[in-house]
Amino acid sequence: MSSSKYEVMYTADQIAARVAELGAQINADYAGQSVVVVGVLKGSFIFMADLVRHLTIPVRIDFMGTKSYTGTTTSGQVQITKDLDRPIEGEHVLLVEDIVDTGLTLNYLKRNLEQRRPLSLKTIAFLDKWQQRRVDVKAEYAGFRIENKFVIGYGLDYEQQFRNLGDLCVLGE
Numbered sequence: 001m002s003s004s005k006y007e008v009m010y011t012a013d014q015i016a017a018r019v020a021e022l023g024a025q026i027n028a029d030y031a032g033q034s035v036v037v038v039g040v041l042k043g044s045f046i047f048m049a050d051l052v053r054h055l056t057i058p059v060r061i062d063f064m065g066t067k068s069y070t071g072t073t074t075s076g077q078v079q080i081t082k083d084l085d086r087p088i089e090g091e092h093v094l095l096v097e098d099i100v101d102t103g104l105t106l107n108y109l110k111r112n113l114e115q116r117r118p119l120s121l122k123t124i125a126f127l128d129k130w131q132q133r134r135v136d137v138k139a140e141y142a143g144f145r146i147e148n149k150f151v152i153g154y155g156l157d158y159e160q161q162f163r164n165l166g167d168l169c170v171l172g173e
């Protein structure tokens with residue numbers, strides 16, 4: 001895939017500025033509280049690493065791994081490949097997603113985590129493809145609202161490549 005073409009949608013500098021804003025907003029909204037920040041692997045790993053370094057509230061970090069039973073489109077059949085290390089009952093939980101597209105993955109994860117009785121559960125998505133929703137689910141915080149284009153970089157992959165790009169890019173032919 002090294003010959004694939006891609007164009008920059010948001011530069012690393014633009015992303016860094018937006019992530020700093022999101023961090024400030026979360027610090028304000030959760031002032032005086034601690035939060036369990038749950039990253040959804042693998043796509044959120046870079047966003048989460050940058051975001052948590054802006055947080056001044058006490059945080060505990062955990063991860064979940066998911067897999068959809070699909071090729072290029074999402075079916076909503078989500079499988080948990082890695083579960084949380086510790087219970088979240090009575091905790092404020094902030095779920096960190098790379099991108100919300102149809103919303104099927106987020107919908108599944110929210111229902112799953114809500115059953116564990118957190119004190120609160122909110123979602124922060126780096127990207128929101130808001131026009132694509134097939135279920136009524138939303139992320140309380142979003143970095144950028146984007147059109148329906150397949151994006152790579154800043155943690156997001158195409159066939160497990162390109163996650164290491166610093167810019168967010170649109171994959172071409």
Ligand code: 5GP
Nearest residue numbers: 074100101102103104105149150151156157
């Ligand atoms: P949803 O269940 O909301 O349809 O899909 C969410 C997942 O689909 C994301 O976590 C991500 O793994 C994948 N996805 C959706 N759109 C894109 C995209 O534009 N680029 C990449 N790399 N992954 C995407």
